[in-house]
Amino acid sequence: MKTLSFWFDPISPYAYLAFEHLPQALEGCSYVVDYRPVLFAGLLGHWGQLGPAEIAPKRAWTFRQVAWQAHRLGIDMATPAQHPFNPLALLRLALASAPAGGLPNRRVVERVMRHVWRGGADANDAGRLQALREAVAPQRDPNSGPVKAELRAHTDAAIARGLFGVPTVELDGRLFWGLDALPMVRAALQGDPWFDGAAWDAAAAAPPGVVRG
Secondary structure, eight states, X not given: OEEEEEEEOTTOHHHXXXXXXXXXXXXXXXEEEEEEEOOHHHHHHHHTOOOGGGSXXXXXXXXXXXXXXXHHHTOOXXXXXXXXXXXXXXXXXXXXXXXXXXXXXXXHHHHHXXXXXXXXXXXXXXXXXXXXXXXXXXXXXXXXXXXXXXXXXXXXXHHHHTOOSSSEEEETTEEEESGGGHHHHHXXXXXXXXXXXXXXHHHTTXXXXXXXX
């Protein structure tokens, strides 16, 4: 049985859709999942990128496209009242649901994701956050120093592995980015020989062309 690492930030609509669709996308495969919270803004900052919601035309396309994907996949989805928003409270709550050094389970991640992406409310509304905290019943204080340090460590570990976006699924040291990479994850889990030969590495070795200054 293979172990997948599912790196996520609930700020990402694609992370929500991938989380919801994962059981269907990998139906029949033998695997377990480690759910790893990561601060998407930290990845963007490290690689010198803007988030898709920070570029006006890309923002419009992103939300149109995720609405279509939700429709296509039959997933309930509504954009929160404010986006982008600060996801730190949600990420820390997810980590605090587990003991020190542990990871949130799928039930907790589901609550956090649906808190953001169902109903269209403000993800950081104080009353809603309190209700979510009561539902999750964290084992530790989400605002404690150790929990904050764990989230930073997760983000640093993600950067060290080469992650640049969410969702990213890690399998056997390979990184699969995005909702549309789930068919690739399935193929790898099923032993597609493409992943065992030279094709995986060769495809990433395209020589660079013009480099902007």
